Amino acid sequence: xFLLKLGGMTFFESSIHAFGTIGTGGFSTRNASIGAFDSTYxxxxxxxLMVLSGVNFYLYFTLYKRKWKDVIKNEELRFYLSxxxxxxxxxxxxxxxxxxxxxxxxxxxxxxxxxxxxxxGYMTVNFDEWPxxxxxxxxxxxxxxxxxxxxxxxxxxxxxxxxxxxIKAEILRLVHPRAVISVKIDNHPIxxxxxxxxxxxxxxxxxxFVLGTLVVSLEGVGLVSAASAVSAxxxxxxxxxxxxxxxxxxxxxxxYSKLLLSLLMLLGRLELFTLISLxxxxxxx
Numbered sequence: 001x002f003l004l005k006l007g008g009m010t011f012f013e014s015s016i017h018a019f020g021t022i023g024t025g026g027f028s029t030r031n032a033s034i035g036a037f038d039s040t041y042x043x044x045x046x047x048x049l050m051v052l053s054g055v056n057f058y059l060y061f062t063l064y065k066r067k068w069k070d071v072i073k074n075e076e077l078r079f080y081l082s083x084x085x086x087x088x089x090x091x092x093x094x095x096x097x098x099x100x101x102x103x104x105x106x107x108x109x110x111x112x113x114x115x116x117x118x119x120x121g122y123m124t125v126n127f128d129e130w131p132x133x134x135x136x137x138x139x140x141x142x143x144x145x146x147x148x149x150x151x152x153x154x155x156x157x158x159x160x161x162x163x164x165x166x167i168k169a170e171i172l173r174l175v176h177p178r179a180v181i182s183v184k185i186d187n188h189p190i191x192x193x194x195x196x197x198x199x200x201x202x203x204x205x206x207x208x209f210v211l212g213t214l215v216v217s218l219e220g221v222g223l224v225s226a227a228s229a230v231s232a233x234x235x236x237x238x239x240x241x242x243x244x245x246x247x248x249x250x251x252x253x254x255x256y257s258k259l260l261l262s263l264l265m266l267l268g269r270l271e272l273f274t275l276i277s278l279x280x281x282x283x284x285x
Contacts, residue, residue: 007042021049024151026121026238035124043124047111054118054146075185076147080157087113091134117141119153121238128245142231153236153268155205159198166195204272212264216257233261234268
């Protein structure tokens with residue numbers, strides 16, 4: 001709140017945007033979101049705070065206990081920051097011709113990458129006008145999300161990291177059939193049960209996404225609009241592309257699509273299994 005107040009916001013607006021940033025909720029008092037304030041300082045502050053909000057909050061407690069090495073060596077954090085850095089660089093290069101300088105392109109790229117991967121949903125520009133490559137990166141980031149133990153939604157970085165390590169382990173087993181290869185994160189082996197649970201969650205997430213996209217597409221909206229609407233609600237992000245882009249909203253969709261997308265928001269926030277289990281009769285026994 002204090003930092004945003006220094007940027008020229010009123011106390012009321014700085015309070016709302018601070019809660020929207022740290023809680024990765026993304027609601028703003030302005031239709032143009034953070035871009036309405038036209039302040040480089042405000043954009044940088046919000047972007048940095050969004051990235052920090054996508055970090056596992058337990059790591060801040062670890063910092064408090066002065067265990068700096070544990071934080072620096074944390075694989076999920078390093079993977080998360082690497083995704084943000086690489087995505088920002090790629091998007092910046094791709095959109096450089098749309099802005100006056102590379103610095104301006106870098107600022108907008110960093111902000112939107114931070115906003116999407118942390119599932120906050122704030123914006124500074126209409127990223128729906130960006131080239132397909134940049135929008136493709138943002139679309140992929142909708143499925144990544146922040147770290148476990150953060151306020152961000154979507155699949156979460158730790159699950160993506162575990163799945164990638166599992167894929168690597170399976171490839172190594174083909175090369176060395178007799179080798180005993182365990183999947184480890186931070187030098188701690190992950191049990192087969194945990195890996196199975198992660199894989200099941202990922203598959204279920206994709207199935208819900210595909211089915212949701214097909215249902216929304218029945219309205220006659222484009223595939224990109226339908227897919228981004230489902231991924232934006234399932235991941236609790238907010239804006240999508242085209243029909244539900246950053247300068248538009250979900251108001252033009254039918255009541256049936258709105259009910260479906262509302263359910264997807266609940267599913268995404270409760271991480272699928274929790275809500276789905278309520279519909280199994282055996283659960284109540």
